[in-house]
Amino acid sequence: MIHTTKELELIANEIRQDIIKMLVEAGSGHSAGPLDMADVFTAMFFEVLRYKPKEPDWPERDRFVLSNGHINPVLYATMAHAGYFPTSELKTLRKFGTRLQGHPERTRLPGLETTSGPLGSGISQAAGMALGFKMDALVQQRVWCFTSDGEHQEGNTWEAIMFAGKNRLNNLTVVVDRNNIQIDGLTEDIMPLEPFAMKYQAFNWHVIEIDGHNFEEIIAALNQSRAILEKPTCIIAHTIAGKGVDFMEYDYRWHGIPPGLKDIEGDPPKALQAKAALEKLRTLNGKIRSEHE
Amino acid sequence: MNSYELNPDLYSTKLEYEPNRKGFGEGLVEAGMNDALVVALCADLTESTQMEPFAKAFPERYIEVGVAEQNLVTLASGLSAVGKKPFVASYASFSPGRNWEQIRTTICLNDRNVVIVGCHSGVSVGPDGATHQMLEDIALMRALPNMVVVVPCDSKEARRATVALAKLNKPAYLRVAREKTAIITTDNSAFKIGKANVFKEGSDITIVACGPLVYEALRAAVDLDRLSISAEIINCHTIKPIDSETILASAAKTKRVITLEEAQVAGGLGGAVAELLSSKLPTHVERLGTQDRFGQSGTITELWKEYELDSTAIVKTAKAMMRGVKK
Structure with missing residues (x-):
């Protein structure tokens, strides 16, 4: 590992704070998914992914595809911390003229590999990239696709999973954010996905299940996927929706809204949500005293 | 004086008929010979979309997707992202009929040089009936920013259009038909995208x-x-x-x-x-x-x-x- 676990935790915590600040500034956007994927993004961009932030078109780079484009606050914040652009630009999220569109647009921001938002088409695009590399016998570049659990209710997702299994795209790793929530409720109430791992296995994928907040597990799984030669790999990252801000955790009502938008029963009043969220992050949910307070 | 060269047999009994999808198939092979980056994807309709000659000439560049039109175009977007020049073919009712949003987001907004070939357009599809006679594809594709829409009049023009679209490097829709129809143009007729x-x-x-x-x-x-x-x-x-x-x-x-x-x-x-x-x-x-x-x-x-x-x-x-x- 390049960083210690402690260092990675601190980076992820800063990314989470930036997510809260961006969402508050924007006044709209998604909270739960970006927060719960901050650890996986941190591990990916600071330990595993091959890229050059100052040379985003570097031909030998890995390709990173975000399928569930709505969690882009975590992508933008991670990219800023990784050196693609200054963190000061994060406050332009969703504003007129910004490169940080409400959903990611490749042609506006160097470093983005695709445009996404409508769900279910990321794995297909990643599979196309992986197949293209195989056709050209390029073995350096790996294709990584981050996707959500709810997206597996889309037919297009399964078309892609079937295709990647058939074509043994071992240069493709999919990471599923298994946070169990979607806008209308819990995935298992809305349209059950379980037995989730078995579904991927049945489509001839290698499946790894991990704790999506344990850096050693995340990095080990991402690296293990490079060593699987016969199949594409799916990493099911079990995450806690809204991770890091205790009043958002496990609560699907925080899926699609930013802090400060509306009062939610049992949570701080809307005027205090952002301040409370940042304090929760700075103090690790009250475990340490905030140096900023 | 009309400088455009038309088939001299146009009004004679010697006039020949050929489906214009056949011209697409020939053009695709030509495009494949011109450029090794050209790849072709099909959704279980290799013969009737006329992708078969390409599949035989360049098996390593031909990708069978199965009956999955949403995957067809999104895979092509991904292939384009790593430098390929993909052509995707199916019946127009299914592609671009079924997968319009994927075309919109991952090809047009994403500005990827994928050529979508819609076969079996129009009522001339014949006995298959309304489900397979695509009539709304021109409107669907024309409404999309970045999209080029080409409807060749015969097999020879379809061939020229295919070769030209392979060089265009833009999102494009090529509409062809099933039935044999009159060969109007010649091998020497002019063709330029955007020039009627x-x-x-x-x-x-x-x-x-x-x-x-x-x-x-x-x-x-x-x-x-x-x-x-x-x-x-x-x-x-x-x-x-x-x-x-x-x-x-x-x-x-x-x-x-x-x-x-x-x-x-x-x-x-x-x-x-x-x-x-x-x-x-x-x-x-x-x-x-x-x-x-x-x-x-x-x-x-x-x-x-x-x-x-x-x-x-x-x-x-x-x-x-x-x-x-x-x-």
């Missing part, structure tokens, strides 16, 4: 047509000549970007325009021409095409008659316009 061709000059009425129906327009022009009505025939193979210059010049001369297409007139070629003329040169336009109806089973002759797409319908419309009658 005047197939016959005239002074009384302009007929702007696309696809195999261009032949019906040419036949109608012969009948109209006998009635002393001089029709100008424009083959508008590129519907987007539309050739405003050629259409406006013709409309300024004749002051009467008929559009003809094997598609819904709403949003199709008829829509495109009417939009252009309404703002630049208000002109009486009659739009022939399917009029907010679905197709049905039948032969090409029966269906073109039923939907008023054949030369008889064109002559009738032209005569009425010359009398100043509006539909």
Whole structure:
């Protein structure tokens, strides 16, 4: 590992704070998914992914595809911390003229590999990239696709999973954010996905299940996927929706809204949500005293 | 003098017929020979979409996707992202009919050079009936920013269009048809994306047509000549970007325009021409095409008659316009 676990935790915590600040500034956007994927993004961009932030078109780079484009606050914040652009630009999220569109647009921001938002088409695009590399016998570049659990209710997702299994795209790793929530409720109430791992296995994928907040597990799984030669790999990252801000955790009502938008029963009043969220992050949910307070 | 070279057998009994999808298939092989980056993807319709010659010539560049049209176009977007030049083919009802959002987001907004080939367009699909007779694809594709829309009139033009689209490096839609139709052009005919061709000059009425129906327009022009009505025939193979210059010049001369297409007139070629003329040169336009109806089973002759797409319908419309009658 390049960083210690402690260092990675601190980076992820800063990314989470930036997510809260961006969402508050924007006044709209998604909270739960970006927060719960901050650890996986941190591990990916600071330990595993091959890229050059100052040379985003570097031909030998890995390709990173975000399928569930709505969690882009975590992508933008991670990219800023990784050196693609200054963190000061994060406050332009969703504003007129910004490169940080409400959903990611490749042609506006160097470093983005695709445009996404409508769900279910990321794995297909990643599979196309992986197949293209195989056709050209390029073995350096790996294709990584981050996707959500709810997206597996889309037919297009399964078309892609079937295709990647058939074509043994071992240069493709999919990471599923298994946070169990979607806008209308819990995935298992809305349209059950379980037995989730078995579904991927049945489509001839290698499946790894991990704790999506344990850096050693995340990095080990991402690296293990490079060593699987016969199949594409799916990493099911079990995450806690809204991770890091205790009043958002496990609560699907925080899926699609930013802090400060509306009062939610049992949570701080809307005027205090952002301040409370940042304090929760700075103090690790009250475990340490905030140096900023 | 008309410089465009038409088939010399156009009005003789020696005229040959060929489906224009066949020209696409030949063009794809040619494009594949020209450029090793050209790849082809098909959704379980290799033979009827005419991708088979390419699949045989370049098996390592041919990708069978199975019956999965959403995956078809999104895979192509990914292949384009790593430098390939993908052509994807299926029946137009399914692609771009079923996968329009994926085309919109991952190809057009994402600006990827994928060529979507919609086969079995129009009522001329025949016995398969309404489900397989795609009529709304021109409107669906034309509405998308970044998209180029090409509807070749015959097999030779389809071949030229395919070769040209492989070099364009833009999102594009190529519309071809199932049935054998007249070979109107020659191997030496000119073709440039975005540049309509005047197939016959005239002074009384302009007929702007696309696809195999261009032949019906040419036949109608012969009948109209006998009635002393001089029709100008424009083959508008590129519907987007539309050739405003050629259409406006013709409309300024004749002051009467008929559009003809094997598609819904709403949003199709008829829509495109009417939009252009309404703002630049208000002109009486009659739009022939399917009029907010679905197709049905039948032969090409029966269906073109039923939907008023054949030369008889064109002559009738032209005569009425010359009398100043509006539909």
